[in-house]
Amino acid sequence: MKLYSLSAGLLAILPLGVAADDLVVASVSNDLANMVLGNAGTCCVGLKLFLGDKVSVEGQSVYTNSLESYFSLQNAQLTPNCIITPTSKEDVALSVFLLNVGSKLLPGRCNFAIRSGGHTPWVGANNIDDGVTIDLSKLNQVNVSKDRKTVDVGPGNRWLDVYGRLETQGLTVVGGRASIVGVGGLTTGGGISYFSPRYGYAVDNIDNFEVVLASGQIVNANSKTNTDLFKALKGGSGNFGIVTSFTMRAYEQGPMWGGFVGFDISTIDKQFAFFESLTGSANYDPYASFILNVVYDQATTSWSASHSVVYSKPVANPPAYQPLLALPQTFNTADVKNLTQLTIELGYSNPNGRRQLFTTATFKNSAAMLSEIYKIAQTNVNSISGISGIKYSLSFQPIPTVINSKAAASGGNSLGLDASDGNLMNMLLTVTWDNKSDDATVESAAKNLFAQANTKAKSLGKFHEYLYLNYAAKWQDPISGYGADSKAKLQAASKKYDPAGLFQKNVPGGFKLF
Incomplete structure (x- = not known):
């Protein structure tokens, strides 16, 4: 040090x-x-x-x-x-x-x-x-190593900036999918990526963290130095210091295929069935990255289905998506694009400047569970449907075993997941609205939705304790969702590298370890 x-x-x-x-x-x-x-x-x-x-x-x-x-x-x-x-x-x-x-x-x-x-x-x-x-x-550096195997990325970058600077060199890194998301938080929180089925989470593709500790010391954490801190930073968020540089693995990458495709809500059960089939496939296509969205429209008091379909090769309508694409469509923006275009498109769906709520859950892969959540949401939204500017959407993302099996080869991470957890699905509720006076009402509705969804999941044997930290609400506890063993190791790393607890006691934001 x-x-x-x-x-x-x-x-x-x-x-x-x-x-x-x-x-x-x-x-x-x-x-x-x-x-x-x-x-x-x-x-x-x-x-x-x-x-x-x-x-x-x-x-x-x-x-x-x-x-x-x-x-x-x-x-x-x-x-x-x-x-x-x-x-x-x-x-x-x-x-x-x-x-x-x-x-x-x-x-x-x-x-x-x-x-x-x-x-x-x-x-x-x-x-x-x-x-x-x-x-x-x-702190917005994006520096490619001479051998093109790694990239030094500053935490102040947005993913749009990172990808834009790498595309000219035919490279990419495993990072976020929305243009406006920052590097630092997404990466230390785990980091789901379009490339996760191929390479794992963003944290599974970090070779070194340069981090400022509570003492003001600048240290490196990697597979040979400060190895406990290295693993702790792979999902432990901002509990140990401030990362000033990420050494990320670089991968050759060209144009991709993707966009949003809308479907008639009357076929939603078939869309849920496709989700279960894709996620549970024994031969999951690692180039496919899918997000299923159901969105409530306040003006028409109706629901719509609009899904993100991405394939990290320039192959239009790839076989992995053909059962879904055979259903009647209401619109389709999918085309061969570069990664920056795809991140702009996803970021555009929810821009800056509104009141926002995220909250999340994880369930075992199940079309029946998706259907139950949708039923609960149709009732739940009624409690806030009259709020000014309300937009209410549910997003579901496959977390197949092909993703969780990648961590071990990189020394493991702190997320508490591996292939033995089976095929999972992430649920994200996003709500936006206009006025501060409605904050408590929106939060109450979100809590009720997740309480009912978790109760239903437990009754169906589909509940999983993991919570994706980057989507968690303030009132959730994603660190405990990593499991007792992982949490204990994170706490030990905190006591070692921040013995007085500066980042536990004097940084009110973030999810704490104690």
């Missing part, structure tokens, strides 16, 4: 006899504390002293632009005391060090949030009132 030159500014103000190593322990002198915190009662003045114009406050364009770039309106409307926009790993290290010092001197006054793309919608997940937000958007 190395403490980088974050002490360059601090050394000049250190009282005589205080060594640089003392900067990473609790025993900080009053002189240093006063300088760091600027006698202001918050951390922002101290941060400004050392980071200059990388710290912005309300009224400045950098501050405003950062808030306006959030996915959910709930997070865009929070007002941190200041926003740090680091441009290097050393900036991140200095920021974390100062916030760590401040958290000890002014308990509760130096809490902070961390954001990559800012796509997790629940309030406080990646922004904060009366605290500090670290906006990683300037």
Whole structure:
């Protein structure tokens, strides 16, 4: 471990006899504390002293632009005391060090949030009132290695930027499917990708994490160094530090086939049957990536079916989808496209700037279970159908064994899944609406839907405890869904690399380990 030159500014103000190593322990002198915190009662003045114009406050364009770039309106409307926009790993290290010092001197006054793309919608997940937000958007490197086998990717990128820069070189990485989603959160939360049936989750394709720990130290975590941290970061989210660089495996990739296809809702049972058949196929086509969507339309009080069909080869209407495509269609945008076009199309379906709710569940592969959930949803939506601007959609994604079997070859991950879990399906509820006054009503409806769905799943023997962290609501517990063994290992890694619990206690956002 190395403490980088974050002490360059601090050394000049250190009282005589205080060594640089003392900067990473609790025993900080009053002189240093006063300088760091600027006698202001918050951390922002101290941060400004050392980071200059990388710290912005309300009224400045950098501050405003950062808030306006959030996915959910709930997070865009929070007002941190200041926003740090680091441009290097050393900036991140200095920021974390100062916030760590401040958290000890002014308990509760130096809490902070961390954001990559800012796509997790629940309030406080990646922004904060009366605290500090670290906006990683300037850590946006995309550097291909000379041998073209790996790519150094910064956490501040959106997936559109990553894919766009790699496409010109005929390469890709295993990452997100929506253009506006950020690299950092999706990757440390597991990361479902169009390429997951071929290569596994995004975390299964990371060779190295460069991460800033609570002490301000910058370390690498990989298969040979800090191996417990390496595995913990593969699904453990932001509980251990701030990742400043991901070394991702690169793969040759050209144009693909895909888009959205609409179907008459009267054939929904046949669409559910196709889902079960595709997911449960003994010879699952690893180039196929499917999302089944049923959407409630407030204006017509009716439901529609609009599915994402993607095939990561330039093959139109591939055999894997032909049973579905034989059903009567209402529209079809599928064509040979590049990956950036596909991510824009998916991102366009739910743009920034509205109130948002995600919540998720996992079930064993079953058309009957899909049908039961749809029945429950048709009643559930009635409780919120009159809310201004309501949009209510259910998405189901295959998680076949071909995906969960990939992790072992890469040293495993923390998700708690393997091939023995069988073929699974992910469920995501997405709700958008207009007014803050309706937040509690929408959340109550979502909780009721999932309580009923889980009860039905248990009665049918289709329940599974896993929750995909990147889709989880604030009131869910995805870490426990990884299983007791995985959670215990994550807790052990937290105690080792963040013994004082900075990222557990002073970062209110995210899903915690304790």
